[in-house]
Amino acid sequence: MSLSLNPEEQAIAARQDGAGMAMRIVAESARLLGAPRLIPIASTHIDGALYHGDSGTLFAEKLVEGGAKVVVRSTLNVGALDLMGCSRIRLEEPQRGMARRMMEAYRKLGCEQSWTCAPYQAGHRPALGSDVAWGESNAVVFCNSVLGARTNRYGDFLDIACAITGRAPDYGLHRPDNRRARLVFDVSHLSPSFLGSEIAWPILGSLYGREVGNAISVVTGVTAHPGEDALKAFGAAAASSGAVGLFHIAGVTPEAPDVKAILAGAEPEAVIRVTPDMVAKARAGLSTAAATESIDAVAIGSPHLSSAEFDSLERLIAGRRLAVPIYACTGRHALALLERDGRRKRLEASGVVIVVDTCVVVTPIMPELGNGVLMTNSGKFAHYAPGNTGYAVLYASLADCVESAVLGKPVFTDIAA
Amino acid sequence: MSATAEILVPGKAGEGEALVLTAPISFWGGVDPKTGRIADVRHPQHGEVIAGRVLFLPGTIGSSSASAVLMELVHNGRAPAALVLHEPDAILLLGLIVAREMGWETPIAVRLGRDAFDTYSGRVRIAEDGALNVSGE
Numbered sequence: 215m216s217l218s219l220n221p222e223e224q225a226i227a228a229r230q231d232g233a234g235m236a237m238r239i240v241a242e243s244a245r246l247l248g249a250p251r252l253i254p255i256a257s258t259h260i261d262g263a264l265y266h267g268d269s270g271t272l273f274a275e276k277l278v279e280g281g282a283k284v285v286v287r288s289t290l291n292v293g294a295l296d297l298m299g300c301s302r303i304r305l306e307e308p309q310r311g312m313a314r315r316m317m318e319a320y321r322k323l324g325c326e327q328s329w330t331c332a333p334y335q336a337g338h339r340p341a342l343g344s345d346v347a348w349g350e351s352n353a354v355v356f357c358n359s360v361l362g363a364r365t366n367r368y369g370d371f372l373d374i375a376c377a378i379t380g381r382a383p384d385y386g387l388h389r390p391d392n393r394r395a396r397l398v399f400d401v402s403h404l405s406p407s408f409l410g411s412e413i414a415w416p417i418l419g420s421l422y423g424r425e426v427g428n429a430i431s432v433v434t435g436v437t438a439h440p441g442e443d444a445l446k447a448f449g450a451a452a453a454s455s456g457a458v459g460l461f462h463i464a465g466v467t468p469e470a471p472d473v474k475a476i477l478a479g480a481e482p483e484a485v486i487r488v489t490p491d492m493v494a495k496a497r498a499g500l501s502t503a504a505a506t507e508s509i510d511a512v513a514i515g516s517p518h519l520s521s522a523e524f525d526s527l528e529r530l531i532a533g534r535r536l537a538v539p540i541y542a543c544t545g546r547h548a549l550a551l552l553e554r555d556g557r558r559k560r561l562e563a564s565g566v567v568i569v570v571d572t573c574v575v576v577t578p579i580m581p582e583l584g585n586g587v588l589m590t591n592s593g594k595f596a597h598y599a600p601g602n603t604g605y606a607v608l609y610a611s612l613a614d615c616v617e618s619a620v621l622g623k624p625v626f627t628d629i630a631a
Numbered sequence: 632m633s634a635t636a637e638i639l640v641p642g643k644a645g646e647g648e649a650l651v652l653t654a655p656i657s658f659w660g661g662v663d664p665k666t667g668r669i670a671d672v673r674h675p676q677h678g679e680v681i682a683g684r685v686l687f688l689p690g691t692i693g694s695s696s697a698s699a700v701l702m703e704l705v706h707n708g709r710a711p712a713a714l715v716l717h718e719p720d721a722i723l724l725l726g727l728i729v730a731r732e733m734g735w736e737t738p739i740a741v742r743l744g745r746d747a748f749d750t751y752s753g754r755v756r757i758a759e760d761g762a763l764n765v766s767g768e
Contacts, residue, residue: 235732242728246639246719266696267664267703273729349695369695369722371702371729457692601660 217245223252226379232280236378243372244383252381253388257287257340259333259357260377261349262370263320264576265294265305265313273371274319277378282323284377289328289338291350292518293317294577297329298546298570304578313577323374329571330545332446332518334361337547342468345388347376351453352446352517352594358460360445362468364388367459387460393469394478395432395462398485399425402435404493408631409436413497413611415444416593418488419451421496425486428457432476434464443520450517451593493631500596500609509587509608512619513574513599515543516592521551523612527566528557530616536565537622540615541580543573565619575602589624591615632750636741636761639719640727645712645738646756646766650684651748652676658723659694664703667710685755686711687748691723701726705735713738713757717745 219227219241227237244252262270294313295303305313321327328336334356340346340363348357348365357363366386368376376382387393399422401409408414422431440448445466452458462470470476514527519542527542542561549570552558558568574580575598580588588605590596591612599607608624617625653675656662661671667682682704691697701723704710714727719742727737741761754766 239725239728239732242640243721243725246721246724248719261695262699264696266659266699267706269702269706269730269733270699272706273702273733276733351695367695367722369697369725370699371725372698372721 217241217249218251223381232277232282233378235277235280236282236375239371239375240379240381240383247383247385249383249385251384253345253384254380255286255347255376255382256344257338257346258284258373258377259289259291259338259348259350259353260320260325260373261291262374263290263293263317265309265316268312270370271312271316271319274316274323274374277374278319278322282378284324285380286377287338288325288377289333289336290320290325291331291353292572292576293329294572296569296571298549300549301567301569301579303572320374323378325377328545328547330518330547331516331573332520332545335518335520335547336545345382347373347382349373352450354459355449355453355461356446358387359449359462359467360442364393393430393460395430395470395476396483397426397429397431398473398482399431399433399488400435400485401433401488403487403489404631408493408629411611411629412444412591413629415440415448416451416591417493417497417500419448420455420500420593421488421492422448422461423452423454423456423458426456426458428459430460430462432462432464432470432473434473436463436466439466443523446517447593454594454597490631497609500593501607502600503587503606503608506587506608506624508623509538509589509618510583510605511538511580511586512540512589512615513543513595514540514591514612514615515569516573516575516594518573519544519548521548524548524552524557526612527616528561530613531561531564531566534564534620536619538619540566540619541569541574542566543569546570575599580605589615589618633762633764634743634747636715636743636757636763638739638761639716639742640724640737640740641759642727642731642737642739644757644759645685646754647684647712649687649751649753649755650676650679650681651687651751652689655690655692656688657692657694658697658700662700662704664700665707665709667704681711682709684711685713685715685757687715687751689717689745689748691720695722697723698725698729702730705730705737710738714740715743715748716740717743
């Protein structure tokens with residue numbers, strides 16, 4: 215089936231301005247994807263404002279020169295700079311200037327200066343069943359799975375083109391049929407104490423991503439809602455280890471009141487029974503550092519820390535002085551709350567480096583060390599830090615991360631699956 | 632060997648040494664946007680340079696910033712001479728679509744069955760109409 219544009223879309227695509235360019239980009243993508251038409255969207259979340267080279271800056275500036283403006287609510291994912299000035303970014307000129315120009319161009323296009331990979335915790339929560347065009351893999355998976363809004367994984371350039379046209383190609387997860395589960399991921403054989411622990415969700419997410427790839431699955435055996443920050447960590451880890459865009463948890467996520475409903479009456483194509491042994495292997499796989507006597511830093515906040523996660527951090531530090539820094543990445547939505555009551559100052563006095571608008575794996579922040587060791591409680595940082603920062607990674611719970619930062623050496627509490 | 636391939640994204644005809652990748656690649660983090668060198672140490676063709684080659688791609692994996700890397704290669708004059716894919720990859724090819732909109736000269740991208748990849752070696756030419764030829768034949 216070939217793509218057909220309505221007369222209004224055709225007229226826009228024929229224009230020589232920024233909106234015309236955006237419409238042609240959306241239409242060309244739709245044609246490549248085999249989408250029969252474009253559909254209206256309610257909002258976008260834009261990952262394209264992170265600097266990868268000058269061409270992306272020139273593209274955004276061309277849209278601005280062409281008078282383009284976003285026509286739906288559009289939040290911005292992280293950039294390459296900490297515009298709030300909380301942390302020092304080691305990006306040098308001329309790249310620094312080009313990164314700043316890029317962030318400025320996206321602001322001029324009418325995007326909100328959210329600069330966060332957790333827009334869903336910064337007040338951008340599309341309605342259940344609405345069509346949206348989101349970028350950033352963890353935001354995509356949260357939007358689809360936890361909010362029940364419908365999006366595919368929108369890559370750089372297509373995200374802003376959708377925002378300017380208010381349209382997206384009709385294919386993939388926009389279609390209800392493609393959202394039902396085909397596989398079952400059963401965690402009922404794991405201990406309740408493990409499932410109730412903070413480390414369970416990034417580890418299970420990492421395992422889930424590797425086991426199911428991009429197939430839609432439903433997690434069964436979860437008896438209590440693990441909380442939104444746990445689902446955030448699960449989705450981010452799953453989207454890092456596999457091309458997961460949507461998951462369901464029976465009795466927890468909105469499209470899966472129970473297993474039967476989300477399988478839509480069909481038998482599952484496969485049932486993955488998660489064993490304590492699989493969990494142990496997945497947990498070990500999140501670390502790349504060999505046994506080590508010391509660590510150089512802790513990084514948390516991928517996805518960006520929520521206000522509740524800062525509460526836990528503050529409680530665990532309990533006023534102590536850290537031996538190695540904890541890089542705590544977050545968005546300005548959470549920073550505003552931290553500043554209101556002097557908590558930012560207290561955290562920084564302990565040795566926490568608050569990183570705002572960006573994070574430690576997308577831009578150079580941590581010192582360049584030949585063989586640095588980084589501890590993290592984030593499945594996503596564990597996945598990307600070795601390649602992007604050169605640090606080897608140790609994966610641990612937030613409590614262990616804090617104790618290790620206080621002592622400057624790794625501390626692990628065993629939680630059996 | 633000669634064949635006529637379906638055009639995925641029109642562009643400039645290209646000629647160069649064939650580079651047939653034997654595993655999918657993530658452009659972001661996997662290909663250096665300044666040089667076109669395959670930087671992913673786990674990739675079987677690690678160290679090869681894709682600039683100026685006729686690149687046979689058995690799929691892409693990973694980050695949705697692949698489009699940004701391909702566009703950056705075009706802008707830096709380090710893009711492949713032509714791209715051959717076994718299926719349309721909307722995220723990667725968006726890099727060419729956007730580069731065209733920027734008025735930059737982009738290589739042609741065509742579709743060819745994956746089982747035919749291995750029959751290409753040496754200098755390959757892809758014409759603007761999608762005709763593939765091995766030079767000297």
